[in-house]
Amino acid sequence: MTEFDFLIVGSGLFGAVFARECRKAGKKVLVIDRRQHSGGNVFCENVNGINVHKYGAHIFHTNDKPIWDYVNSFVMFNNYVNSPLAVYKDELYNLPFNMNTFHQLWKVKTPQEAKDKIAEQVAALHISDPQNLEEQALSLVGVDIYEKLIKGYTEKQWGRKASELPAFIIKRLPLRFTYNNNYFNDKYQGIPIGGYNLLIDRLLEGIEVRLNTDFFSAREELSALAKRVVFTGQLDEFYNYRFGMLEYRSLRFEHQELTTDNYQGNAVVNYTEREVPYTRIIEHKHFEFGQQPTTIITREYPQEWTKGLEPYYPINDDTNAGVYKKYKELADKETDVIFGGRLAEYRYYDMHQVVGSALHMVRQHLKTSE
Missing domain, CATH: 3.40.50.720 (NAD(P)-binding Rossmann-like Domain)
Known part of the structure; x- marks a missing residue:
């Protein structure tokens, strides 16, 4: 029954x-x-x-007001805005790719200077028919952005060389010619x-x-x-x-409690070198503007999925x-x-x-x- x-x-x-x-x-x-x-x-x-x-x-973001109103009817969301950073060797860059990033790469100050630099690098490659992810990314953003901010991160994420991945994985790469570090374009965002x-x-x-x-x-x-x-x-x-x-692709998380009150000054910091085994470090307190005397960080390691592991992507x-x-x-x-x-x-x-x-x-x- x-x-x-x-x-x-x-x-x-x-x-x-x-x-x-x-x-x-x-x-x-x-x-x-x-x-x-x-x-x-x-x-x-x-x-x-x-x-x-x-x-x-997990960062909630949407342009759909009825959905935003729905989740907020159960709990109020804060005004956290996702503005990740990227570390490549000893260099620090803003994400997503925007005027701050382009200034950090080339010391350019205007959108036209940035566009000219990207166009110059793309033209020098002569890639008319991208055959893989590497060629696709290079044809969109040129050598500097690809080598420093895309290649290593992507290869860690997928567990194989970018030249062995299909081009369709990257249909486009958002380039923003404004000084805006907000990762999402959505109107509503928070935790x-x-x-x-x-x-x-x-x-x-x-x-x-x-x-x-x-x-x-x-x-x-x-x-x-x-x-x-x-x-x-x-x-x-x-x-x-x-x-x-x-x-699927899976992930392994390494959580660590530290006695400092602030480890990296940001919730999300990506590590784009292939040689660094994790893709990013999350510092959780920053999602909710925490003032606790200690902090918790999590290193995120992509890995092959096998039965028994959590399937993510x-x-x-x-x-x-x-x-x-x-x-x-x-x-x-x-x-x-x-x-x-x-x-x-x-x-x-x-x-x-x-x-x-x-x-x-x-x-x-x-x-x-x-």
């Missing part, structure tokens, strides 16, 4: 928003998660008053005051959540508890990898697209299972896109279930 209208597998942002909207519509919901905490990858661990982003930095756990807890308020519960360890019994299953995990795992595994090449298509055809035939979120849809989502997708999907399914 079914006890719930929906069993939601995964308590991350997609699952939490879906669950909230179901409960608001008077549906009975059960949320399960194999981890010992809710929130998925936006989970934060509070260490000495600092909210540590345990699964990588929840009190951390992401507060947002998740309020979304899941009044909803039964069972942690340390693996869907696949008792799949039939758990599925029988509800009329419909909302699955936010890996799509290939749901089908027992019958067409093979979808590929889908590798959307032709091979994986073909495998995903086969799984998607199976998923589309399901009548009692709804698939949603970055893993179930095998796509990279920003947080506002996850919220938007969950809201769209839940409203669609609530309408059909009326």
Whole structure:
């Protein structure tokens, strides 16, 4: 006998928003998660008053006012603006590529001088038909920006030489000819005051959540508890990898508590040399303007994904697209299972896109279930 209208597998942002909207519509919901905490990858661990982003930095940004209003209805967001820095050897640069960056590289002061310098470098390369990522990037920004700020970082991120990566990975590189270090162009940007756990807890308020519960360890019994299953995990795992595994890049995090009150003066500092094994250092207190006497930093190491590691970035090449298509055809035939979120849809989502997708999907399914 079914006890719930929906069993939601995964308590991350997609699952939490879906669950909230179901409960608001008077549906009975059960949320399960194999981890010992809710929130998925936006989970934060509070260490000495600092909210540590345990699964990588999460900065909410969007141009969509209804989505911004939606998340702010649960918790107020602060006015944090992401303005990362990049370290190359003993040099420090502003990101994204803007007039501050160009001045640091070439001592130019005007947009026209910067444009002329980039055009001069691109013209000297004579690349008319880029065959790989390296040639594509060089044809867009020239040698200096590529060598110092793109090449090493990209090779660490993907675990292979830029000359071996397909050109389509970089369709364009944003060049800003203004003195503006704001990484995102979005109108709304910030971090929840009190951390992401507060947002998740309020979304899941009044909803039964069972942690340390693996869907696949008792799949039939758990599925029988509800009329419909909302699955936010890996799509290939749901089908027992019958067409093979979808590929990802993963990350390893090295957290460190330091007795200083301020380690790097910025939340995000990228390390663009290939020889430095991590891609960036996050100093978490700066996301919420913390004044604590100590600090927590996290070094982020990209790595190959294997089963058992957290899948972060889908590798959307032709091979994986073909495998995903086969799984998607199976998923589309399901009548009692709804698939949603970055893993179930095998796509990279920003947080506002996850919220938007969950809201769209839940409203669609609530309408059909009326």
